[in-house]
Amino acid sequence: MVAPRVFRPAARLLSSRLSTPLRPAFTQTACAPSILRARGYASEAISGVKEVTVRDALNEALAEELEANQKTFILGEEVAQYNGAYKVTRGLLDRFGEKRVIDTPITEAGFCGIAVGAALAGLHPICEFMTFNFAMQAIDQIINSAAKTHYMSGGIQPCNVTFRGPNGFAAGVAAQHSQDYSAWYGSIPGLKVVSPWSSEDAKGLLKAAIRDPNPVVVLENELMYGQAFPMSEAAQKNDFVIPIGKAKIERPGSDLTIVSVSRCVGQSLAAASELKQKFGVDAEVINLRSIKPLDVETIIASLKKTGRLMVVESGYPMYGVASEIMALSMEYGFDYLTAPAARVTGAEVPTPYAQGLEDMAFPQNDTIVKQAAKILRL
Amino acid sequence: MLFRTVARQAAPLRRQAFAPITRRSVTTDAASAHAENIPKEDDKPFTVRLSDESFETYELDPPPYTLETTKKELKQMYHDMVSIRRMEMAADRLYKEKKIRGFCHLSTGQEAVAVGIEHAINRMDKIITAYRCHGFALMRGGTVKSIIGELLGRREGIAYGKGGSMHMFAENFYGGNGIVGAQVPVGAGLAFAQQYNEQPNTSIILYGDGASNQGQVFEAFNMAKLWNLPALFGCENNKYGMGTSAARSSALTEYYKRGQYIPGIKVNGMDVLATKAAVQYGKNYAISGNGPLVFEYVTYRYGGHSMSDPGTTYRSREEIQRMRSTNDPIAGLKQKMLEWGVTSEEELKGIDKEARAYVDAEVSEAEQMVAPENSSRNLFEDIYVRGSEPKWMRGRTVDETFYY
Numbered sequence: 001m002v003a004p005r006v007f008r009p010a011a012r013l014l015s016s017r018l019s020t021p022l023r024p025a026f027t028q029t030a031c032a033p034s035i036l037r038a039r040g041y042a043s044e045a046i047s048g049v050k051e052v053t054v055r056d057a058l059n060e061a062l063a064e065e066l067e068a069n070q071k072t073f074i075l076g077e078e079v080a081q082y083n084g085a086y087k088v089t090r091g092l093l094d095r096f097g098e099k100r101v102i103d104t105p106i107t108e109a110g111f112c113g114i115a116v117g118a119a120l121a122g123l124h125p126i127c128e129f130m131t132f133n134f135a136m137q138a139i140d141q142i143i144n145s146a147a148k149t150h151y152m153s154g155g156i157q158p159c160n161v162t163f164r165g166p167n168g169f170a171a172g173v174a175a176q177h178s179q180d181y182s183a184w185y186g187s188i189p190g191l192k193v194v195s196p197w198s199s200e201d202a203k204g205l206l207k208a209a210i211r212d213p214n215p216v217v218v219l220e221n222e223l224m225y226g227q228a229f230p231m232s233e234a235a236q237k238n239d240f241v242i243p244i245g246k247a248k249i250e251r252p253g254s255d256l257t258i259v260s261v262s263r264c265v266g267q268s269l270a271a272a273s274e275l276k277q278k279f280g281v282d283a284e285v286i287n288l289r290s291i292k293p294l295d296v297e298t299i300i301a302s303l304k305k306t307g308r309l310m311v312v313e314s315g316y317p318m319y320g321v322a323s324e325i326m327a328l329s330m331e332y333g334f335d336y337l338t339a340p341a342a343r344v345t346g347a348e349v350p351t352p353y354a355q356g357l358e359d360m361a362f363p364q365n366d367t368i369v370k371q372a373a374k375i376l377r378l
Numbered sequence: 379m380l381f382r383t384v385a386r387q388a389a390p391l392r393r394q395a396f397a398p399i400t401r402r403s404v405t406t407d408a409a410s411a412h413a414e415n416i417p418k419e420d421d422k423p424f425t426v427r428l429s430d431e432s433f434e435t436y437e438l439d440p441p442p443y444t445l446e447t448t449k450k451e452l453k454q455m456y457h458d459m460v461s462i463r464r465m466e467m468a469a470d471r472l473y474k475e476k477k478i479r480g481f482c483h484l485s486t487g488q489e490a491v492a493v494g495i496e497h498a499i500n501r502m503d504k505i506i507t508a509y510r511c512h513g514f515a516l517m518r519g520g521t522v523k524s525i526i527g528e529l530l531g532r533r534e535g536i537a538y539g540k541g542g543s544m545h546m547f548a549e550n551f552y553g554g555n556g557i558v559g560a561q562v563p564v565g566a567g568l569a570f571a572q573q574y575n576e577q578p579n580t581s582i583i584l585y586g587d588g589a590s591n592q593g594q595v596f597e598a599f600n601m602a603k604l605w606n607l608p609a610l611f612g613c614e615n616n617k618y619g620m621g622t623s624a625a626r627s628s629a630l631t632e633y634y635k636r637g638q639y640i641p642g643i644k645v646n647g648m649d650v651l652a653t654k655a656a657v658q659y660g661k662n663y664a665i666s667g668n669g670p671l672v673f674e675y676v677t678y679r680y681g682g683h684s685m686s687d688p689g690t691t692y693r694s695r696e697e698i699q700r701m702r703s704t705n706d707p708i709a710g711l712k713q714k715m716l717e718w719g720v721t722s723e724e725e726l727k728g729i730d731k732e733a734r735a736y737v738d739a740e741v742s743e744a745e746q747m748v749a750p751e752n753s754s755r756n757l758f759e760d761i762y763v764r765g766s767e768p769k770w771m772r773g774r775t776v777d778e779t780f781y782y
Contacts, residue, residue, distance in 0.1 A: 110597025117567015154538025
């Protein structure tokens with residue numbers, strides 16, 4: 001078994017490589033204060049930590065990156081005058097003007113292709129999809145034009161483009177507007193894929209994505225946009241970036257490793273509290289943050305500690321993110337497992353409209369608790 | 379669709395979309411032009427009068443039927459076309475010798491398009507095309523050696539042996555794209571960047587008559603017009619999309635009218651001078667802030683769609699023979715140059731010989747290149763920009779995982 005090999009050069013490379021800025025540090029002086037910064041919070045004066053919604057964190061990230069780099073612009077449906085279908089781009093048109101905040105017609109393949117072309121020509125476009133469901137119209141451009149060109153050109157033609165928008169299931173919008181594309185994009189070499197959960201994740205990962213010289217897909221979650229999270233003082237600064245490819249242990253624990261991503265991180269944390277309350281067990285919850293590259297070391301290190309692995313995500317079960325992590329646990333962590341690894345995923349069904357049925361199609365807190373209890377034989 | 383309710387009222391079209399135009403047919407006769415009083419000096423400009431069948435336009439005043447050129451330029455154009463043809467013939471041979479793998483699409487017969495365009499623009503203008511790209515790669519500054527090296531999968535190839543026949547890149551040349559039609563919005567993005575950066579340049583965006591029916595071509599037209607991008611869309615109409623003739627694939631085979639609200643020019647793509655004149659005119663039109671144009675380069679491919687296609691099941695041998703003998707772009711230019719007294723038979727033979735010797739030498743150098751080492755480093759390099767790679771990429775097994 002060659003399992004431990006994964007630990008070999010990784011830690012060293014991580015510190016040396018991912019912390020290096022990928023392009024010259026931008027000037028942070030003379031920025032007009034972001035629309036968020038102008039707003040006051042009661043807690044701000046006390047601790048420096050403030051409550052920020054995921055939506056506002058994304059908005060702040062966009063505003064800071066547009067401010068910092070003239071090559072950056074955002075285009076997409078309703079991003080400018082309408083202020084964003086989900087208001088993520090609110091205020092950006094007023095602040096940066098129509099040259100850099102661009103409403104497109106409803107032509108995903110077309111405007112995605114234009115974003116890719118502009119990136120090939122040296123600009124740093126941010127291409128917003130109203131939802132990733134619509135990006136399927138443009139997935140050829142994302143995969144064949146954006147992700148593969150650098151390799152196909154022998155490394156002479158980079159493509160610094162960011163694709164972003166809400167992903168995953170939403171509430172009561174039925175099958176065509178409710179699915180998770182993590183596995184789709186996560187399987188493509190040449191792409192990087194991140195999926196934030198909290199406001200800090202959202203800001204740090206989106207900024208990292210925009211700065212990364214490769215095509216990056218940022219899979220946000222519509223249901224999280226309105227949720228507020230505390231944001232540290234460091235995260236409020238305009239140099240806050242989260243390295244792509246590094247997971248975060250949201251809750252340390254010793255009995256079970258729960259690997260999760262995006263909205264399911266919150267559910268997993270709730271489930272972990274319940275497990276502690278009901279059974280006195282300590283689950284470790286890992287927030288993946290990055291789908292590709294995947295932080296295998298953090299997962300395996302945790303698995304080594306707890307001996308048990310459960311993956312919680314809301315994509316389809318077949319050939320998905322959970323499947324991949326479980327396969328990796330076989331390859332790198334088999335000797336440490338004391339129970340079969342398990343997964344909680346979306347059900348293998350097109351998303352139904354009726355609420356009760358929809359609830360059955362996606363992981364709920366009690367689904368997670370039940371599955372965890374089963375692994376732990378509680 | 380969610381949130382997509384109110385479409386804003388479209389701006390009224392400036393012109394009537396299908397105004398009747400004078401019907402003339404663009405000739406593909408490569409030798410129909412005229413010039414007098416040719417100066418002695420090689421680089422002294424003189425005026426060529428183009429055949430009045432060189433263009434047809436749609437919602438657009440035709441380009442001038444005259445072209446300023448020099449003896450030197452004409453000879454260079456001739457040299458370029460001969461070089462492309464010689465290179466394509468070398469590719470043909472190497473493919474048949476099984477040294478070139480996969481798909482290989484040759485542009486024999488279509489040389490005047492690549493050469494005419496290049497002579498109309500400068501190095502800061504951008505070009506993107508589909509998979510029939512060898513000639514464009516050469517014109518954009520690729521060497522014969524690097525192009526043939528690429529076809530052979532060598533590291534000295536223009537894309538380090540990673541792209542092959544369909545994916546060649548150079549400065550301001552954006553491929554070499556394999557997904558039919560996908561390069562058209564990408565090309566509009568290149569024009570977008572030129573506008574964004576306020577550059578006085580244009581993007582030449584090429585696609586075939588087959589690709590012209592792809593939906594995203596029209597998406598790109600729409601945004602290019604809406605945003606007034608300096609984009610010169612160009613359908614290289616070689617009459618067949620693989621084996622399907624234009625008439626069997628397209629409800630409207632007048633591809634230069636396909637832009638509907640975008641003016642168009644149909645040009646004799648077998649005449650390198652007409653092509654240059656049209657593109658030069660188009661470039662000035664686009665960079666003067668008039669927005670995009672849709673070109674149709676009427677051309678013909680002598681070979682099959684790709685190397686596996688004999689090219690004879692969907693068209694007659696007579697048709698191919700007729701085009702070769704009466705419309706050949708190289709023979710056409712040659713005839714004109716002789717007629718006008720630009721050069722002598724002897725000098726042309728010299729150019730021919732020189733071009734062939736140059737290509738042959740480069741090809742044989744390419745053939746001497748050794749196959750790349752089958753190392754993990756060679757396999758996994760350049761998936762991501764250097765310095766920004768993940769820590770590793772997985773091989774076929776865990777053991778083959780490659781660490782950057």
